[in-house]
Amino acid sequence: MNQLVIGQYVPGRSLIHQLDPRAKLAFVFAYMILVFFANNIASYGLLLFFSACTIYLSQIPLRIFSASLKPILFLILVMILFHLFLTKGGQVLFHFSFLTIYEEGVRQAVFISLRLILLVLTASLLTFTTSPMDLTDGLENMLHPFTRFGLPAHEFALMMSIALRFIPTIWDETEKIKKAQMARGADFESGHIFRRVKSYIPVLIPLFISAFRRAEDLALAMEARCYRGGINRTKLRELHFSTKDLGLVIIFAFLVLGICLLRE
C-alpha cells in the first residue's frame, strides 16, 4: 500500500506531535465548532492563518496535506457550483440568459469551500500528528467518566485500535483478491456505475468471509493472552498533561476572542 490513506499517522517529534492526545482531541473538537462562527474575510483569515501556523509547526510536508484534501475536491466543486448559481442576493455580477451570478453567491461559494478545507485540514492534522494508539487511548480516557452511564469506553477504544490495525491488512487482501479475479477475466474498470459496483461482489464476498475468519482467530488469540475486558487492566501508555497543553487552552481563548471581534 504505497498511497497515503487519509488519517494515516506521520511519525515525528514536532511540538504538535508532543501534545497530549486528549488536549488535541478536545481542541480540534472545539476548533471545528469555532470554524462555523466565521462569516467574513477577516474571521476566515484569522482561522486560515492559525491553521497555516499549525501545519508549519507540525513539520509535515505540505504535499501530504494536499493529498488529504484530494478526496474532498469533488465535494468542494459541487458546493461552489451550487452556491454560485443558486444563491441570490447582493449585486448581480454576471448575467447570461438564464444564468445569474450574485455577489452573495460568490461569497458563500468561497466561504463554504474554505470552511470545508479548514475542517479537513484540522482533522488531518490531528491524525497525522497523533499515533492511532495515542488517539484511542486519549479517547478511552476522555470517555471514561461516561462508563458509569453504561458507555463501554474501553471496548470502544479497543475496537477502534483493532480496526486501525487491520485496515492495511484487509486493504492488501482486497488488492490480492481483485488481482485474482482479474486474472479470471473480471473487469472492474468499464461499464456504467451499476455494472462496476456489481463487479465488486466477487471481491467483497471472499473479503467478508476472510474478515470473519480473522475476527474468530483474533478473538481466540486475545483470550489465550488472558483478555477479559477492561477490568483490572493496567496500561503501558500513560497520558500526561503538560504546560504545552495548557497553552492550547490559552490559544483557543484568543481565537474565540478574535472571531467574536472580527465576525459580523
Place this chain on the structure above:
Amino acid sequence: MEPIIQVSNVWFKYPGEDPSVEYFVLRDINLSIGIGEYVAIIGPNGSGKSTLARMFNGLLLPNQGEIKIAGLATTTLENLWDIRKTVGMVFQNPDNQIVATTVRDDVAFGLENLGVPRSEMQKRISRALEAVGLSGMEESAPHYLSGGQKQRLSIAGILAMQPKVVVFDEATSMLDPQGRKEVLNLIASLHQSGTTVVHITHSAEEAFLAKRILVIAKGQIQLDLPRDELYKQSINLEKWGLEVPLPVQLHQRLIKRGIPLTDHVKSTEDLVMQIWKLLSKT
C-alpha cells in the same frame, strides 16, 4: 517429576454434532508432559491436534475427563487465568494474532490484561523483544513486518507473560523458508532455556527436531515415542497419511537395493555415519 500438563481420559466433541462415538473429535486421550520437555504432535488434517492444543489452556473444555496444568484443573473457572498465564499459545496465521498498531503495544497487550505494573511491563517488553531479535523495532507497525517477524512478535507477546509452556499450533506453516528457520531457531532456544515446548506440525522434518513425538490420528494418540524410537519406525507414518522423512525413505531404498546397512537408523546423523563407514571400507 510432576507433569506440567496432565490429560486424563479426555473426550471431546464440538457442540451441535451427533452425540454418537464417531463424532467425538478426541477419544479417551491420556497424556502427560513434564516440565522442560520438547514435544511434537503430528497427525493428518482434522485429527484433532488443534482441538487438543486448545484444551491445554482452557480455550476448550473436555466433555469428559480432566486436564490439569501445573496441578490446576482447566474446568475450574477460577484457575483459568493462572492456566492461560502458564500456557502461552502461538497460532498459525501470523496476521490474525496481533492486536495493536505497534510492536511495543502488541507485546504489552497480554501484560496489560494481567495487570502488570507499568515499570515492570517496560522491562519485560524489552527483554521479550530482545529474546526474539526484534529490539529496535518497537515503534514499527505490524503490517510492515515479514511473516517470520510477525510470528516472532507473537512469540514475544507470549514470552513477556512468562509462561512455563508454549504451544505452537502450526506456527510455521504459513511462513517462507527464512521465516520458518527463524521461528524454529527460536523454539530451540526456548527449549534450551527450560521452557516446555509443544510443537504441532504437519512436517515430519520439523517434528523430528523435538525430543518426543506424538502421532495423533482419528482422535486418538497412536504413537508416543522418543524421537530416536520413532525414527526407526517412521516408515509407518505413511499409514496415517503423514510424510516420511527423506533420510528414512533413502535408508529403506538403499536396503532394497541390497546395500548392507543396519535395519534401523536412529537419526539422519546415524545414517550418514553408516554410509560413510561403508564407503571408506570399499
